[in-house]
Amino acid sequence: MTKYPINYHLGTVFCVPLRNDKYARGIVARMDGRGMIFGYFWGPSLKIIPDHVDESDLKIESAVLAGIFSGMGLSQDEWPQLGSVKPFHQEDWPMPILINTEDDSDRVELVEYDEDTLEEETIKLTTRDKVDINAYPEDGLMGSGYVEEVLTMLLEPGNST
Numbered sequence: 001m002t003k004y005p006i007n008y009h010l011g012t013v014f015c016v017p018l019r020n021d022k023y024a025r026g027i028v029a030r031m032d033g034r035g036m037i038f039g040y041f042w043g044p045s046l047k048i049i050p051d052h053v054d055e056s057d058l059k060i061e062s063a064v065l066a067g068i069f070s071g072m073g074l075s076q077d078e079w080p081q082l083g084s085v086k087p088f089h090q091e092d093w094p095m096p097i098l099i100n101t102e103d104d105s106d107r108v109e110l111v112e113y114d115e116d117t118l119e120e121e122t123i124k125l126t127t128r129d130k131v132d133i134n135a136y137p138e139d140g141l142m143g144s145g146y147v148e149e150v151l152t153m154l155l156e157p158g159n160s161t
Contacts, residue, residue, distance in 0.1 A: 004035060004075030011088025013053045014079045015046070019152040022047055026147075027058060027085065028074075029093040032118040035075065036141065038095055041065040043155040053083040064154045065147070066096065066137040068118060073144035090115065098139035101128070111139045 008014070008028050015023040022045035030038035040063040060066075073079035100109035108131055112122040142150070 004072055006031075006033060006035070006071065006075065007077075008037075008071065008074045008081065009084070010090070011084040011086070012074070013055075013058070013082045013085060014074060015049050015082060016041065016073065016079050016148055016151055018045055018148060018155065020045070020156070022155070023049055024064075024151040024155055025050075025058065025082070026079075027093065030090070030095050030113075030115060030118060031071070032116075035071045036068060036118050037071045037074075038068050038113070038118060039066070040093070041147070041151055043151075045155040049080050050082055053085065055085055058085070060093065065151060067098070067142055068113075068140070069142040069147050070144050073147070078144065097136055099131075099133055099136035100139045101133055108133065109139070110136065 010028055010031060012028040014026050016026055017023055024041055024043055024045055026039050026041040028037050028039050040060060042058060042062060043064050074081065095113060095115055098111045100111060106127045108126050108128055110124040110126065111120055113119065114121045
């Protein structure tokens with residue numbers, strides 16, 4: 001059980017405060033009900049928090065980051081909620097296979113998760129020369145501060161997204 005309230009749901013759209021006084025947007029695409037979330041994040045960075053959800057540019061193919069993260073920023077209202085995608089259909093927001101790589105190894109793990117529990121379901125082992133490692137989001141639980149730092153870096157002018 002999480003120490004924090006679950007005050008969000010599937011389809012919740014929110015803003016992530018960046019380290020440069022701007023914001024990125026994200027969506028809760030999966031959740032385990034105990035504080036772990038899978039979601040997508042988008043730029044461009046925003047100077048102000050929007051007063052409503054604009055779904056027009058929330059497309060998976062334009063996401064700058066996807067992955068499993070802690071719901072603490074949402075639960076503690078540090079990440080303002082904008083509203084929800086309506087209607088929210090899980091099939092419109094698929095959970096991709098995630099990837100684990102080790103810097104000093106040729107070994108690569110492709111990890112599938114249960115759509116409802118976010119528990120590891122399947123792991124396929126392969127090597128770097130047999131898979132495009134950039135085609136998969138990274139596996140691992142991201143803390144809210146880490147998400148803020150990565151999004152700030154990805155959305156800074158001059159960085160490629």
